Structures are given as structure tokens and as C-alpha cells.
Amino acid sequence: MSLVIASQMEESFNAELRGHALAPTVISAPEERPWEAAQDADVLLVRPAPAWGRIKQSERPQRWPGRLRWVCSVSVGVDFYPPWLLDAPLVTCGRGVASDEIADYAIAAIYLHSKNLEAVRARTPAQWKQAPLERVTGSTLGILGLGAIGSAVARRALALGLRVTAARRRELPAPIAGVELYRDLHEVIASADHLLLSLPATAATHRLIDAPALASARPHLHLINVARGSVLDQQALLAALDAGRLAFATLDVTEPEPLPLDHPLWSHERVRLTPHVSSNYTVVRHRLLDKIAANLTRFARGEPPTDIVDTAAGY
Numbered sequence: 001m002s003l004v005i006a007s008q009m010e011e012s013f014n015a016e017l018r019g020h021a022l023a024p025t026v027i028s029a030p031e032e033r034p035w036e037a038a039q040d041a042d043v044l045l046v047r048p049a050p051a052w053g054r055i056k057q058s059e060r061p062q063r064w065p066g067r068l069r070w071v072c073s074v075s076v077g078v079d080f081y082p083p084w085l086l087d088a089p090l091v092t093c094g095r096g097v098a099s100d101e102i103a104d105y106a107i108a109a110i111y112l113h114s115k116n117l118e119a120v121r122a123r124t125p126a127q128w129k130q131a132p133l134e135r136v137t138g139s140t141l142g143i144l145g146l147g148a149i150g151s152a153v154a155r156r157a158l159a160l161g162l163r164v165t166a167a168r169r170r171e172l173p174a175p176i177a178g179v180e181l182y183r184d185l186h187e188v189i190a191s192a193d194h195l196l197l198s199l200p201a202t203a204a205t206h207r208l209i210d211a212p213a214l215a216s217a218r219p220h221l222h223l224i225n226v227a228r229g230s231v232l233d234q235q236a237l238l239a240a241l242d243a244g245r246l247a248f249a250t251l252d253v254t255e256p257e258p259l260p261l262d263h264p265l266w267s268h269e270r271v272r273l274t275p276h277v278s279s280n281y282t283v284v285r286h287r288l289l290d291k292i293a294a295n296l297t298r299f300a301r302g303e304p305p306t307d308i309v310d311t312a313a314g315y
């Protein structure tokens with residue numbers, strides 16, 4: 001019998017899935033009630049659609065997970081979804097699909113902050129004057145969350161001559177030679193000139209970067225958040241920036257998204273906001289399709305797919 005996939009992806013993506021060697025039947029899962037299509041499917045392919053925000057607090061459907069055998073999230077983070085959605089025989093995520101793009105964004109943020117060429121751009125003889133630029137080589141990048149994204153940034157940073165310190169959740173060695181791993185995130189923050197937040201949004205990381213954590217920062221620290229707005233206490237960030245305990249923040253993610261019109265982060269002179277775009281690149285879609293196709297093959301053979309979510313840990 002053919003595998004039935006209920007998909008929240010657009011029709012052109014679904015059409016490509018139908019071209020898989022397994023010739024799966026791909027049906028469309030309605031945005032507001034995707035679990036209804038899942039009653040007739042083996043696999044539910046979910047994306048972080050805006051509707052999940054409305055569904056998130058919803059009650060577990062009576063027949064969940066029904067015949068479903070696999071919930072496949074195209075996003076890495078599974079924090080968008082109601083907790084019951086993750087109570088399925090198998091849950092996977094899109095880990096690694098956009099790590100290179102996000103790592104390039106983080107490195108761009110580091111250079112933009114340290115070597116701001118626009119700020120020293122000379123258009124007239126009067127602007128032909130000396131101005132200090134900061135160092136990148138020899139500076140320290142602290143990374144909180146050394147997974148697919150953190151590792152992709154670490155590899156680049158080490159190659160560029162930065163020292164890299166990091167913390168992860170599990171007591172495992174650093175996956176990359178040359179990264180100095182600390183158990184205590186305060187030590188990572190204290191060591192850093194640039195601090196990357198690349199942690200998942202879980203119960204354990206909710207507002208993990210709060211006022212006491214930011215108190216460990218050196219005054220010239222540049223904080224980069226590509227994770228989720230919820231891992232950072234935004235009020236504590238503003239207070240630290242205004243008190244001179246932190247120099248600058250590059251934020252690709254906020255809580256909520258977008259921020260309310262009158263939120264001070266929009267116009268703060270030492271904050272650069274980008275609209276959750278760090279992963280944007282057209283190749284990402286092809287990588288996602290390749291990952292799902294490879295996992296469908298494994299699944300059909302009875303082998304475990306890659307990037308299984310530890311639903312108890314939340315990532």
C-alpha cells in the first residue's frame with residue numbers, strides 16, 4: 001500500500017514529493033485543522049504556518065494521532081506547535097537545512113558590527129579622516145547552543161581566527177575541534193566579544209538570557225540572536241543596553257514577531273532588527289526536499305530517519 005502524506009506545504013512542493021521513488025499519495029492538510037487530514041495519512045508534514053499560533057492552546061483532538069506514524073516538521077524548532085502534536089510515534093525536524101545560511105548571517109553581523117564600512121564611507125574630502133575599526137581576528141565568539149547552527153558558525157569563526165567558547169545542554173564533548181566548551185553559560189557570556197544565541201525554545205531556555213545572565217557580559221559585548229525571541233528577556237536586554245552593560249544587539253528573532261509598533265527595540269540605536277530572515281535562501285527549499293526524500297526512503301525501509309526530535313527535551 002502506498003504511503004499517504006498529509007502536507008501543509010505548497011502544491012509545487014507536494015508535487016515534487018509525489019515524484020519520490022515510493023510514489024506516495026500526497027494530500028493537502030488544511031491550515032486551521034491539519035490533524036483532520038492526518039486521520040487518513042501515515043505522515044503529517046507540518047510547517048510553522050501562522051495558524052499554529054491560534055491552534056497552539058487547542059485541546060488534543062480526540063483521535064490524535066490516529067493512524068499517523070510520523071510527524072515531520074520542516075522547521076528545526078518545534079515550539080510553534082501545540083504540545084499534543086509532538087505526541088506521535090515519530091517526530092522529526094528540519095535540522096541543518098538552513099544552518100549554513102544562518103551561519104553566514106551571524107558572520108555578516110560580526111563583520112558589520114566590527115568593521116562597519118558604511119560608517120567610515122568617504123564621499124567628500126572632509127570625510128577622509130581616521131576612525132577606529134574593531135578587530136574580528138583574535139576576538140572571542142561565545143556560542144550558546146552548539147547544534148547544527150552553532151557548529152556551522154563555530155567552523156567559520158575558527159577559520160577566521162576567532163577564539164570560540166560554547167555551552168551545550170548535554171555533557172558531551174564539543175563536536176568541533178578547537179571550541180572551548182564550558183558547563184556554565186555565564187562563563188561563555190563573560191568570555192565573549194560576540195555572543196550567539198542558537199538554542200531551541202524549550203521550557204529550560206525560556207528567558208534563559210535574563211538580567212543575571214547579561215550581568216556577566218563585558219560592556220563591549222555584541223549579542224546575536226538567531227534562535228527564538230523567547231530565549232532572551234528583551235526588557236533585560238534593553239536595560240543592559242541603556243546602562244552600558246552591553247554594546248549592541250543583532251536580533252533576527254523577537255517575541256512577539258513582529259514587535260508592537262511602539263516597542264523600543266524598533267528604534268534603539270544600538271539594536272539591528274531583521275525580520276526572521278537569517279535562513280532565507282532559495283536553495284534551502286531544495287535541501288529540505290532532499291532531506292525529506294531521504295527520510296521517506298529510510299522510513300519505508302524501517303530504518304530510523306535522521307533528526308528525530310527528543311520530545312521530552314523539546315528539540
Ligand SMILES: NC(=O)c1ccc[n+]([C@@H]2O[C@H](COP(=O)([O-])OP(=O)(O)OC[C@H]3O[C@@H](n4cnc5c(N)ncnc54)[C@H](OP(=O)(O)O)[C@@H]3O)[C@@H](O)[C@H]2O)c1
Pocket residue numbers: 076077078095096098099102144145146147148149150167168169170171172198199200201202204205226227228252253276277278279315
Ligand atoms: N532564525 C531562524 O530563521 C531559525 C532557523 C532555524 C532554527 N532556528 C532556531 O535555532 C534553534 C537551534 O537550531 P539548530 O539547528 O542549531 O538546533 P540543534 O541542532 O538541535 O541544536 C540545538 C543546540 O542547543 C543546545 N541546547 C538545548 N537546550 C539547551 C540548554 N538548556 N542549555 C544549553 N544548550 C542547550 C543543544 O545542546 P546539545 O548539543 O547538548 O543537545 C544543541 O547544541 C532552533 O531550535 C530554532 O529555534 C532559527
